[in-house]
Amino acid sequence: MSTTETTASGVGPVEGGSYNVDNPAPYIEAPRQRTKKTPKSTRGNFEMAAWLFMRLSGVVLVVLVIGHLLIQLVLDGGVSKIGFAFVAGRWASPWWQVWDLLMLWLAMLHGCNGLRTVINDYAERANTRLWLKGLLYTATVWTILLGTLVIFTFDPNIR
Amino acid sequence: MATPTMEKADAAPEPGFADSPYITVTFRVRRFNSEVSAEATWEDFQLEIDPKERVLDGLHKIKWDLDGTLTFRRSCAHGICGSDAMRINGKNRLACKTLIKDINPEKPITVEPIKGLTVLKDLVVDMEPFFQAYRDVMPFLVTKDTNEPTRERLQSAEDRARFDDTTKCILCAACTSSCPVFWNDGQYFGPAAIVNAHRFIFDSRDEAGEQRLEILNDKDGVWRCRTTFNCTDACPRGIEVTKAIAEVKRALITRRF
Ligand code: HEM
Ligand code: SF4
Ligand code: FES
Numbered sequence: 282m283s284t285t286e287t288t289a290s291g292v293g294p295v296e297g298g299s300y301n302v303d304n305p306a307p308y309i310e311a312p313r314q315r316t317k318k319t320p321k322s323t324r325g326n327f328e329m330a331a332w333l334f335m336r337l338s339g340v341v342l343v344v345l346v347i348g349h350l351l352i353q354l355v356l357d358g359g360v361s362k363i364g365f366a367f368v369a370g371r372w373a374s375p376w377w378q379v380w381d382l383l384m385l386w387l388a389m390l391h392g393c394n395g396l397r398t399v400i401n402d403y404a405e406r407a408n409t410r411l412w413l414k415g416l417l418y419t420a421t422v423w424t425i426l427l428g429t430l431v432i433f434t435f436d437p438n439i440r
Numbered sequence: 441m442a443t444p445t446m447e448k449a450d451a452a453p454e455p456g457f458a459d460s461p462y463i464t465v466t467f468r469v470r471r472f473n474s475e476v477s478a479e480a481t482w483e484d485f486q487l488e489i490d491p492k493e494r495v496l497d498g499l500h501k502i503k504w505d506l507d508g509t510l511t512f513r514r515s516c517a518h519g520i521c522g523s524d525a526m527r528i529n530g531k532n533r534l535a536c537k538t539l540i541k542d543i544n545p546e547k548p549i550t551v552e553p554i555k556g557l558t559v560l561k562d563l564v565v566d567m568e569p570f571f572q573a574y575r576d577v578m579p580f581l582v583t584k585d586t587n588e589p590t591r592e593r594l595q596s597a598e599d600r601a602r603f604d605d606t607t608k609c610i611l612c613a614a615c616t617s618s619c620p621v622f623w624n625d626g627q628y629f630g631p632a633a634i635v636n637a638h639r640f641i642f643d644s645r646d647e648a649g650e651q652r653l654e655i656l657n658d659k660d661g662v663w664r665c666r667t668t669f670n671c672t673d674a675c676p677r678g679i680e681v682t683k684a685i686a687e688v689k690r691a692l693i694t695r696r697f
Contacts, residue, residue, distance in 0.1 A: 329693065329696070
């Protein structure tokens with residue numbers, strides 16, 4: 282019973298604090314109380330646009346991604362056929378250039394916004410959010426720019 | 441001189457009487473008292489209880505017979521006032537609407553305060569952030585007509601049926617405190633506020649629907665909903681909470697475009 286006594290009070294001697302009527306323990310505040318100081322927030326339409334974009338880009342991505350996977354991995358010999366020549370051949374056609382460009386932009390923006398909501402939902406401290414989102418946006422912009430550059434400046438005769 | 445009945449009572453109980461309806465149940469209650477400790481702890485209570493009784497009856501037995509310091513809210517005891525939402529066996533329910541027999545009394549029954557709100561003592565939480573979000577959506581009839589009405593505001597049966605489901609809310613907070621988005625930062629308006637906005641947005645007599653939609657278009661408004669469906673599962677009134685949220689989202693989109 283003596284061991285349960287100590288856990289019943291929950292505070293070991295190491296933690297030092299002994300709480301009583303005159304010295305109650307602090308409450309664990311709800312994560313962020315809405316107070317007068319909380320910024321009266323952004324009622325723009327951004328969140329609505331983001332929400333709609335996730336659904337619309339998702340629908341388009343079904344076609345683009347499944348088509349992409351079929352062409353690259355399944356049809357006509359599967360992965361073994363992929364090589365420099367195969368990629369060069371496809372990007373010779375504006376159709377596949379636009380396909381890949383669209384897939385790049387939509388998937389990156391979709392994935393970026395998806396991760397933005399994940400960060401909003403899971404990161405607890407304002408600083409953690411800031412850094413994670415900074416990293417996310419940097420990676421997204423970098424990948425989109427690099428990918429776009431490659432699609433437009435690809436030179437099949439490079440050696 | 442003993443009567444035959446007395447003799448019988450002294451002897452082995454009659455068949456049928458032997459199996460008393462009472463069973464032994466363990467209540468494992470999450471306790472917190474800031475005047476004793478900064479930590480919350482689990483405490484077990486053994487009860488003799490009829491499994492057809494409710495969790496609230498078990499809590500009463502503890503408070504009245506075993507430990508008078510146990511603190512929880514309840515008022516009506518019949519699922520109407522919305523005072524006693526708590527996390528029972530890991531699910532948000534009303535203690536007064538949960539029968540012992542329905543929640544596997546062979547194992548200890550865990551009872552905790554609802555999550556995402558500050559615990560004040562034992563099962564009592566600070567409901568203020570919850571009611572703040574409720575007040576924010578203006579949960580009252582608004583009309584442009586500033587004169588005293590001279591007659592009843594009539595409404596067709598179909599118009600009334602449009603928002604019937606969301607009139608049933610008793611503000612117990614079971615839904616909002618079951619929502620993982622609310623748990624994280626407590627800024628999300630939460631399902632209950634949206635349900636109560638829905639109740640007026642879709643009321644043909646109300647004229648502030650546009651204003652309420654604008655309030656819920658906030659970055660912590662309806663768009664934070666990830667359709668987890670925890671709220672619909674938690675609602676003791678059987679309100680289709682996630683559906684109501686989706687209807688508000690749809691109204692926002694169709695009014696904008
Ligand atoms: C294949 C077709 C796809 C469809 C139909 C689709 C659909 C969706 C939808 C509707 C959401 C929003 C969920 C919510 O708001 O609760 C979402 C979230 C998300 N999507 Fe996609 N998506 C697709 C492809 C992709 C791709 C290719 C990526 C990666 C680049 C991706 C990454 C994400 C992420 C990270 C989230 C956030 C996860 C979450 O909110 O739980 N999706 N997706
Ligand atoms: S919608 Fe249901 S769960 Fe949410 S506060 Fe109202 S009655 Fe409680
Ligand atoms: S005590 Fe009123 S709803 Fe349970």
